[in-house]
Amino acid sequence: MEQFFQQLTNGLAVGGIYALIALGYTMVYGVLKLINFAHGDLFTIGAYLGLTLLTSLALTDHVGGFLGIGLLALMVMGLVGVIGILLERIAYRPLRESPRLSAVVSALGASIFFQNAVMLVYGAKFYVYPQNLLPNIPVSVLGMPIPLMRILILVASVVMMICLYLFVQKTRIGTAIRAAAIDQGAARLMGIDVNRVIMIVFCIGPALGGVAGMMVGIYYGQINFTMGWIYGLKAFTAAILGGIGNIPGAMVGGLLLGVIEALGAAYISMAWKDAIAFVVLILILIVRPTGLLGERVAEKI
């Protein structure tokens, strides 16, 4: 029971991180029908920028752990969001009218570019996030101890997801995003600036992915320039699991995948942990390509 509980909460925390990354995939896919392969590398960039800011600004020493990390997260979101907008401008916008697969190749190129840019700037070694950023307050739920960090990550990701959901459902810009996702041409006729919508999507998605990178750094303590690839692929699996293009689907899919993976690693095999996500991905695509919540996808795949 104890082990199950630990694995479950661990899975939920990791799942929250997957969900944040998955949101970036699903929003971009919703509007552009493009798998943004470079998204995982934006996540890596978030992790590295977070580390650089953390060590160079030393904010956490001045304003305390919680506020400091909150401010850093906002900065990382802003910076990675800008990189996301630039990425769309340079690598995807010229290909808007091309065959979809050209954009996919361009996205792969961007992914390779980012990954190697990070390697050239920071070097190929593992970086270690400073430990003890936050006071280690013992917490226990249902009489079982649980690391504070785990709760914070889960809460932070759920809060961000709720904010995003409200933003997309309740605001004018959110409505424009949903309209552009359903039918770009019609949205344009209704006076929606689709280019602006795409820009916003390419800002929000990478911003969430970037902050997820920082969370991984804090949670696991170490980062590496290739980590975006595996996280990106898993988050994409989460997006597919929930139904790609569907924002609540990405959230559910992320949490579900995190739990499946944690329990699978604990009860089936640790060595096959990474394979579990891919098996889930392949099974979902074969059995139910629209995912759990993605009922409205009319296109046959």
Next chain:
Amino acid sequence: MKVPGHLLAGALFALLLCAPLALDRYWVDVLNSIGLYAILGLSLNIILGYAGMFHMGHAAFYAIGAYTTAILNTSYGVPVLWTLPLSGLAAALFALAVARPIIHLRGDYLLIVTIGMVEIVRIALINDVFGITGGANGIFGIDRPQLFGFKIRQPQHFFYLIWLFAGLTILLFSLLENSRFGRALNYLREDEVAAEGSGINTAAYKLAAFVLGAGWAGMAGTIFAAKMTIISPESFSFWESVVLFMIVILGGAGNIAGVILGAFLVVGLPEIFRDFASARMLFYGLAMMFMMIYRTQGILPPRPRVYRLDRAGGAQ
């Protein structure tokens, strides 16, 4: 056009075969790598170029071929070159099994699933699946291939083995390109619904292309295992698949000459600019982006088929 084109290709190939006389061992070895990647690129070209299926897990088939050779040779003492058809068969059977359920997936979904497949294969190899793959260390001590009592050992010897196999591949695949099979693949790449409507069994043709490409990559795996004498899962990482994908896409998907040019550029150029080795993937990434923006079809795209009215039915 036809005769000079073939003559040019033949002359270039003859010139290439003389290359080991003028080059040192290092550069011959580079040419060997290029040749191996050219074979792999050509096998991927059937799937990605002719049939237009976005397949980014080709390293999985290559790995299965190489491991088949390694296991048969080190555990059962089968001579390396005898394992060549068996490797091809093993990779083809594996492709048949995995491709069946996923073959109908469209474009980018197929891409993602094949990436998942190659990762699962790599993880399986690392985890020493069935206890025969040697885990993360791989398998070492693979014999050198022997042909009519002659032991192929030096890079120069491998050069002729690899490039003769490449030449055979080019010959067979150019026949394939212009066959009924090749035309059917092109048709379903351009318009699957129309192809289906014209009586082409698209699922069967796609599957056949997949299996053929995979089998050929498996045979390339045999040559790789023989050349290296040691193989490990890291030789078949996802990036290997990306490099193959780039060879086909940058060179010119669907064109044999383009794919070979792609192999020279993607594998050969970094050797010339070895001083910038760490930045070479950065340039690959940039090249992929700009290529897609300015020249989507690759450097040497296939020439459209020309059918003359006075020679009914004759291609080009």
